[in-house]
Amino acid sequence: MISNSELVKKYFRYNKKFPHIWCPGCGIGTILGSMLRAIDDLELEKDDIAFVSGIGCTGRAPVYVDFNTLHTTHGRALPFATGLKLARPELKVIVATGDGDSTAIGGNHLIHACRRNIDITTIIFNNYIYGMTGGQYSPTTPHGDKAYTCKLGNIERPFNISALVEAAGATFVGRSTSYHTLQLKNIIKRAIQHKGFSVVEVITHCPTTYGRINRKGGAVEMLEWQKEVAVDREKAAKMSPEELEGKIVTGILLERELPEFCEQYDTIIEKAQSLDKG
Amino acid sequence: MAKRVGIEVSLAISEAVKQAKVDAVAAYPITPQTHIVEHLSELVADAELDAAFIPVESEHSAMSVCAGTAAAGARTYTATSSQGLALMNEILYIIPALRLPIVMTIANRALSGPISIWNDHSDIMGARDTGWIALFAENGQEAYDLTLQSFKIAEDHRVLLPISVNIDGFTLSHVIEPHEFLDQEEVDAFLPEYRPAVQLNPDQPVSMGMVGVPEIYAEAKKCQDEVLKNSEAVIKEVFAEFATRFGREYRVVESYRAEGAETLLLTMGSVSETAMEAIDILRDRQQRSVGLIRLRLWRPFPVAELRRAVAGCRRLAVLDRAVSFGATGGPVAEEVRSALYGIDGAPYVGSFIAGLGGRDITIDDFIALAGQVEKMAETNEIHQYKMTGVRE
Numbered sequence: 001m002i003s004n005s006e007l008v009k010k011y012f013r014y015n016k017k018f019p020h021i022w023c024p025g026c027g028i029g030t031i032l033g034s035m036l037r038a039i040d041d042l043e044l045e046k047d048d049i050a051f052v053s054g055i056g057c058t059g060r061a062p063v064y065v066d067f068n069t070l071h072t073t074h075g076r077a078l079p080f081a082t083g084l085k086l087a088r089p090e091l092k093v094i095v096a097t098g099d100g101d102s103t104a105i106g107g108n109h110l111i112h113a114c115r116r117n118i119d120i121t122t123i124i125f126n127n128y129i130y131g132m133t134g135g136q137y138s139p140t141t142p143h144g145d146k147a148y149t150c151k152l153g154n155i156e157r158p159f160n161i162s163a164l165v166e167a168a169g170a171t172f173v174g175r176s177t178s179y180h181t182l183q184l185k186n187i188i189k190r191a192i193q194h195k196g197f198s199v200v201e202v203i204t205h206c207p208t209t210y211g212r213i214n215r216k217g218g219a220v221e222m223l224e225w226q227k228e229v230a231v232d233r234e235k236a237a238k239m240s241p242e243e244l245e246g247k248i249v250t251g252i253l254l255e256r257e258l259p260e261f262c263e264q265y266d267t268i269i270e271k272a273q274s275l276d277k278g
Numbered sequence: 279m280a281k282r283v284g285i286e287v288s289l290a291i292s293e294a295v296k297q298a299k300v301d302a303v304a305a306y307p308i309t310p311q312t313h314i315v316e317h318l319s320e321l322v323a324d325a326e327l328d329a330a331f332i333p334v335e336s337e338h339s340a341m342s343v344c345a346g347t348a349a350a351g352a353r354t355y356t357a358t359s360s361q362g363l364a365l366m367n368e369i370l371y372i373i374p375a376l377r378l379p380i381v382m383t384i385a386n387r388a389l390s391g392p393i394s395i396w397n398d399h400s401d402i403m404g405a406r407d408t409g410w411i412a413l414f415a416e417n418g419q420e421a422y423d424l425t426l427q428s429f430k431i432a433e434d435h436r437v438l439l440p441i442s443v444n445i446d447g448f449t450l451s452h453v454i455e456p457h458e459f460l461d462q463e464e465v466d467a468f469l470p471e472y473r474p475a476v477q478l479n480p481d482q483p484v485s486m487g488m489v490g491v492p493e494i495y496a497e498a499k500k501c502q503d504e505v506l507k508n509s510e511a512v513i514k515e516v517f518a519e520f521a522t523r524f525g526r527e528y529r530v531v532e533s534y535r536a537e538g539a540e541t542l543l544l545t546m547g548s549v550s551e552t553a554m555e556a557i558d559i560l561r562d563r564q565q566r567s568v569g570l571i572r573l574r575l576w577r578p579f580p581v582a583e584l585r586r587a588v589a590g591c592r593r594l595a596v597l598d599r600a601v602s603f604g605a606t607g608g609p610v611a612e613e614v615r616s617a618l619y620g621i622d623g624a625p626y627v628g629s630f631i632a633g634l635g636g637r638d639i640t641i642d643d644f645i646a647l648a649g650q651v652e653k654m655a656e657t658n659e660i661h662q663y664k665m666t667g668v669r670e
Contacts, residue, residue: 055361055393073361073390074308075336104335105306105365133307134316136333149307149319149333 002040010066011036011046017064022057023131025219027178027204031125032061034181035094038188050091052081054106057132057206058098058125075106078113081120089262092192095122099140100130103159107139114168117196118261123188124161124199127206135209146213165199166254172198173254177226178205180250187252196260203230203248282456287418287445288313290457291357291383294425296327297465298381301352301472304332304343308362309395310447311385315357337362341369348378349486351477353429356380359447360387363401367408373440374409374502376486377475379432380440381425382410386547386599387447388635396636397447399547399599402576403609409502411441411509412577414546418455421445423526426465431516433472437509444576446548448636460524468523507578528574531583535561536569541648542588542625544571544596546610549639553597556644568648573610581617588618594625595651598663599633607663626655632666643667 008014022028039049049067053059055074062069068091072080077095085093102110102124113120129147130136137147137154140161144153162175172194174187184202191198205211205222216222226248233251236244285293291314295303303322305315321327330347334340337358348354358366363384373380384402388394402412413428415421421443428441445451460468476484490498513530521527534554536542545553550572560568571587571594573580588594598608606612611629618624628651633639643666654661 071393074365105337107335130307133309133312136307136312136316139335148316149331151320151323 002037007033007036007040010040012064013066020064021060023208025205025207026057027127027202027206027219027223028058028061028125030178030181031123031184031202031204032065032096034184035096035123035188036065037185038192041185041189042192044092044192048090048092050081050084050088050093051096052077052084052093053096054098054101055132056098056101056130057127058096059101061096075101075104075109077101078106078109078120078122082113082116082118085118085120086262086265089119093120094192095120097122097124098131099124099126099128099161100138103139103161103164110165111168114165114170114197114199116261117169117171117258119195119197121188121191121194121198121200123191124201125204126161126201127204127210128158129206129210131206131209135213141210145210147210148213151213161201162199162253165201169197169258170199170254171196171256171258172252173201174199174252175201175203175248176250177203177230177248179223179226180230183232183250190252190255194255196258280458280460282458284454284456285418286313286452286454287421287450288385288452289317290418290422290455290459291425291443291445292317292321293459294422295355296321297460297462298353298355298426298429298469300327300329300355302330302332302344302347302354303356304334304340304347304354305356305358306334306337306340306362308337308359310387310397310451311357311359311362311383313451314383314385318355337365338369341366341373344380345369345372345376345378348373348380349376349478351472351474351479353433353472354378354380355382357383357385359385360389360395360401363405364389367405370405370408370410372487374506375498377438377505378440379429379438379472381428381432382440382442383421383425384442384444385447385451386444392635394635395447397449398634398636399444400601400634402442402444403600403602405442406577406609409439409506410577411437411439411506411513412444412575413441414444414574414576415450416548416550416572418450418453418457419526420528421450422457422459423520423528426460426469427516427520427528429472430469431509431513434512434516435475437505437512438475439506439509444547449548464524468520510575510578510580513575529583530575530580531587532572532574533587534570534572536571536587536591538567539569539591540567541593541595541652542569542571542591543644543647544573544594544610544614546573546576547599549597549599549633552639552641553644556641556648559641560645560648566648576610579613579617584614584617585621588625590623591625593628593651593655595628595630595647597633597639597647598629598631601631601634605662611663626651626658628654629661629663630666631663637667639666
């Protein structure tokens with residue numbers, strides 16, 4: 001496997017864009033590391049990848065890496081990526097987005113990208129909070145947990161992102177955590193190889209806001225929590241609902257083959273053109 | 279004299295909103311506005327403010343929720359910046375058309391791209407034609423005072439229009455300044471309870487948001503513009519009452535050492551205070567005849583007051599903090615040129631753009647600007663705009 005220093009030199013704009021803005025202990029860098037190792041394992045050309053993001057802490061990820069990168073507006077990474085993919089279907093399009101970016105302000109785009117089954121890999125960095133703006137609750141903040149806009153506890157119920165995207169029509173759904181870096185790398189590999197709309201939900205930690213206000217400890221304690229609550233899908237299948245209470249099922253949760261959008265689009269264009277000639 | 283309290287300007291604005299006893303706040307987090315709404319959420323959580331606090335999933339939803347609460351007769355407040363204001367744009371047009379007196383703080387910030395979180399006036403210029411009254415504050419005290427006065431102006435039955443109070447992002451929103459707060463009794467006496475002219479009420483049903491067929495649309499728009507223009511008189515009334523009650527005086531067009539000045543600078547927002555320092559140097563140390571005009575009211579544009587303020591000066595340097603792409607000048611300068619067009623003895627108007635995306639504008643920049651406009655006026659230099667300090 002590629003060493004850390006090789007990884008940095010090969011994939012990061014380290015001499016231009018470092019130091020990064022993420023807080024000490026943040027999980028985003030770890031997830032980005034798993035993604036880069038997955039890309040390295042797949043031996044993809046850097047120029048064949050388009051890495052797209054919206055706004056927020058996660059939105060900064062494309063700034064630091066040496067692919068074709070597109071840093072868009074809040075919530076709009078998926079529409080930008082959809083246009084990009086349709087115009088250049090030969091590119092591997094990967095979207096990095098946070099829970100607020102993808103399920104609040106960009107929530108509509110997420111479900112429609114799933115429904116369309118366009119060949120894009122979306123990695124959702126789910127830290128349960130808006131970190132960059134200082135800790136407001138997001139659509140994934142657990143019920144009863146605190147944020148700086150719900151100091152007495154969240155009265156809204158959170159989205160289960162993996163269930164949401166499955167119901168919306170994604171054809172690949174994986175979930176892991178920023179603790180399980182090897183599992184995460186392997187899921188991202190499979191997601192990139194999958195033909196269709198693939199979502200990888202990564203449970204991660206924000207020690208600065210969510211961790212602090214909910215007294216979850218520092219980054220280490222929050223990583224330990226991820227280790228404790230994560231249950232691999234195969235193991236989970238043998239557990240009772242009571243045993244699964246409070247656990248997070250990880251692994252490849254869904255993989256199905258359905259017609260991909262760009263391919264169908266080409267087919268319909270061919271059909272339309274043959275009608276003209278006919 | 280009331281006690282002066284050192285507090286972050288964002289929190290002072292929250293205090294004004296609390297003292298105005300708003301009924302509803304809906305917002306979405308965006309830098310550099312966030313502290314205002316976050317503090318309001320604390321005030322609601324701590325039962326210091328009895329309001330519906332509604333965090334939503336985007337600014338588009340925030341302004342939509344505000345439309346709903348205001349239509350139901352609630353005193354409604356929100357705050358945003360930059361991309362957030364841009365995302366609200368569709369609903370911004372609806373609010374004045376429905377005559378909903380919402381008050382919004384805009385912590386002014388540049389628009390993408392390139393992505394910038396720093397201060398300029400691009401955001402409000404993009405919302406210029408939405409039909410909102412737009413006021414500019416130069417410091418924290420003004421932000422506090424204007425917020426309180428805005429509720430009274432907006433809710434006056436001769437107005438019933440939304441108001442944006444513009445404060446420079448970071449430069450004002452994130453600094454700690456001394457503020458004199460009013461007592462709650464003083465605020466209550468100044469700002470009566472909101473009485474909606476029309477509201478959604480099941481006992482007295484009304485329809486809002488109707489279709490305007492070609493036979494009526496033009497009349498509706500003309501009415502809206504008349505109401506907006508006429509609001510200037512109410513704004514002045516409220517400013518006058520505030521001055522009588524509390525001793526702090528506001529004008530729709532402010533001036534600083536402008537009497538008899540041959541050259542005037544014209545600014546909006548917090549940079550005006552830097553400009554005042556420059557004027558002092560120009561007047562006192564260099565004995566030059568230079569003064570300053572500051573627009574407090576941007577919409578409706580105070581045409582008559584501006585003409586009065588610049589009468590007799592020979593040159594006017596208008597500082598814009600936004601680019602109106604492909605236009606004939608900076609957005610404020612264009613407006614000023616139009617307002618002065620055809621007026622006998624109107625001054626030469628220089629359009630200058632500076633301070634984009636958080637770039638500082640210094641005292642020396644203003645001193646240089648005065649010299650530059652004087653030189654340009656000598657040859658009556660025809661230009662669209664000059665961008666100050668730009669690397670070409």
